[in-house]
Amino acid sequence: MKGALPRGFRDILPTEARELQAIERTLMSAFAQYGYVPLEPPTVEFAESAVTVDERRTLRFLDRDGRLLALRPDVTTAVARVVAQRYRQADATLRLAYFAPIFREEASMRGSEREYDQAGVELIGDPTLRADAEVIALLADALARCGLLAADIDIGHVGFVDGFIAELPADARDAAGAAARSGDLVGTVSLARAAGMRAVRIAALERGLRHRSTDLAALRADAPAASQRALDTLDTLRPLLEAAGVGGAIRFDLGFIPALPYYTGVVFQVTVPDLGFPIATGGRYDGLLARFGADRAATGFGIAVPHLHQALVTAGWQAPAGSPLLVLAPDDGDDAATLSVAAALRAAGIAVAIGDVAESAGQDVRRARVIDEAHLEYEGVVRALDAVIAVLTAGEPR
Amino acid sequence: MRPLRIALAQGTLLADTRVALAAAGFATDALADGGRRLVVPGADVEYVLARPSDVPTHVAHGAADVGIVGKDVLLESDAEVLELVDLKYGRCRFVVAAPTDFIDRSLDEYRHLGSLEVATKYPRVAERHFQGRGIQVEIIKLSGSVELAPQVGLADWIVDLVSTGRTLKENGLAIIEEIAVCTARLIANRVSYARDRERIAALASKLEAWAAR
Numbered sequence: 037m038k039g040a041l042p043r044g045f046r047d048i049l050p051t052e053a054r055e056l057q058a059i060e061r062t063l064m065s066a067f068a069q070y071g072y073v074p075l076e077p078p079t080v081e082f083a084e085s086a087v088t089v090d091e092r093r094t095l096r097f098l099d100r101d102g103r104l105l106a107l108r109p110d111v112t113t114a115v116a117r118v119v120a121q122r123y124r125q126a127d128a129t130l131r132l133a134y135f136a137p138i139f140r141e142e143a144s145m146r147g148s149e150r151e152y153d154q155a156g157v158e159l160i161g162d163p164t165l166r167a168d169a170e171v172i173a174l175l176a177d178a179l180a181r182c183g184l185l186a187a188d189i190d191i192g193h194v195g196f197v198d199g200f201i202a203e204l205p206a207d208a209r210d211a212a213g214a215a216a217r218s219g220d221l222v223g224t225v226s227l228a229r230a231a232g233m234r235a236v237r238i239a240a241l242e243r244g245l246r247h248r249s250t251d252l253a254a255l256r257a258d259a260p261a262a263s264q265r266a267l268d269t270l271d272t273l274r275p276l277l278e279a280a281g282v283g284g285a286i287r288f289d290l291g292f293i294p295a296l297p298y299y300t301g302v303v304f305q306v307t308v309p310d311l312g313f314p315i316a317t318g319g320r321y322d323g324l325l326a327r328f329g330a331d332r333a334a335t336g337f338g339i340a341v342p343h344l345h346q347a348l349v350t351a352g353w354q355a356p357a358g359s360p361l362l363v364l365a366p367d368d369g370d371d372a373a374t375l376s377v378a379a380a381l382r383a384a385g386i387a388v389a390i391g392d393v394a395e396s397a398g399q400d401v402r403r404a405r406v407i408d409e410a411h412l413e414y415e416g417v418v419r420a421l422d423a424v425i426a427v428l429t430a431g432e433p434r
Numbered sequence: 435m436r437p438l439r440i441a442l443a444q445g446t447l448l449a450d451t452r453v454a455l456a457a458a459g460f461a462t463d464a465l466a467d468g469g470r471r472l473v474v475p476g477a478d479v480e481y482v483l484a485r486p487s488d489v490p491t492h493v494a495h496g497a498a499d500v501g502i503v504g505k506d507v508l509l510e511s512d513a514e515v516l517e518l519v520d521l522k523y524g525r526c527r528f529v530v531a532a533p534t535d536f537i538d539r540s541l542d543e544y545r546h547l548g549s550l551e552v553a554t555k556y557p558r559v560a561e562r563h564f565q566g567r568g569i570q571v572e573i574i575k576l577s578g579s580v581e582l583a584p585q586v587g588l589a590d591w592i593v594d595l596v597s598t599g600r601t602l603k604e605n606g607l608a609i610i611e612e613i614a615v616c617t618a619r620l621i622a623n624r625v626s627y628a629r630d631r632e633r634i635a636a637l638a639s640k641l642e643a644w645a646a647r
Binding site: 248 | 494495496497512514515516517518519520619623624625626627628629631635638639
């Protein structure tokens, strides 16, 4: 198995790595513009801390102390821990951003990666709808800056379906909630029916699960009071999103219920045509931080960077070429001249490689030959070093 | 707008699936028996014919927008798909069965050894069921003719899918417990269901009305 890799792990070669770096820069600068500061969590956590992901989906191992550790399955867990430990007293709002690889266990032969980059933000300590609108607007803005067009934002509220489930007898609630989160809408409805839910309520629940529109009025009839309140929340959210400039892309979708059980309010996902997986998901999870000992409101999102990258590449996107790379053919026999010319060019801000490059990774490669300390052959003409610098830096932002 | 892509389980479900789709107003002539094409193009819908156990995979990855497949396949798969409509046909049951003559003996053995051997083609379903019951079992995965296992001493019990139960009876097996009743389901990719809601919800409503006839 020489040279083999464990399944689900791969080498990211230079062209793709440059593209991912461009995405990382764009996303992190967008997050920074909304006041989010970077957090760099460790790669490894205690396995028992990873409460946000099903334990069968975490990659686990024992260390020499006999403690069960997990490679971080997401960053939300780390954020919750950091907030509970380091910002325990802070009542103020925290805005944290990250771009980091995460690790998920996957069944073999499923074509799934076990390590991939996730980018996202967490907004801690703000229970208002303005905070929900802020993170949704930030997500839309960040994806648009990356060049992602034609993205739809589906917005739901876990309180809508929960309102129906809360009316069931206690022993039926867990199973119905689990069915809803696993996407088994048939099971949700049939469990509710079996537990004695009235036919008009069932019809209202089914309408909610099927409905996707910019309008919510049709869902109010026969819905429980708690579900009505979830609809009120979305009705209040809509003008906020419009004011923030993302009114056009949103659809209300009460059938969108994330798989993880910790969401408590507004939830959302971003989808693009012809990609079977969402680009990003997020929502309000006011209950999670309490599990780490800090009862704070929280909302945020995670972007699956490989899916974003795939969507961008499918749409014909390329990483910005950046400044050109000058490949210097050495002056035969005079390495000192070559090195001094290279140093002068680099001091002027030009990227220089000496000799040859086998992997240009999509950069704009120009070639020149060193004549002596002060002269280069560039584009077939022997020129003074200063003239070459002037040509190569022309049009560059200073 | 590109056609809606529907993954269909080949095999026993396909005949009823054709009837259901025809009732919902889709052309199904090209799905007639003997057709060899695995992708059947059309204006509104495009069919993909796949092995039943592959249908959830096609749909989970978005290779197909929706699919029609048995609940038995969904229970054994852990693909992340949305289950939209119970189509009511293709009814069968997951059951635990044991040799008619030896039910008492295998229970004695269980009390003695604390574990039973269970042969099945559906290890996930079997494992989940016995875990839920708090019964310790060793699962033996077979690819076919599971009824054989108790007769030749390979396993004490079996977990299998039955429609009439005749095969069990002919092999001297009796049903001890029913795990789940399974029927055909309309499933959807999560993103397709979001983005293509109008078409998929319309399909779901038509099929639901047909199933409730």
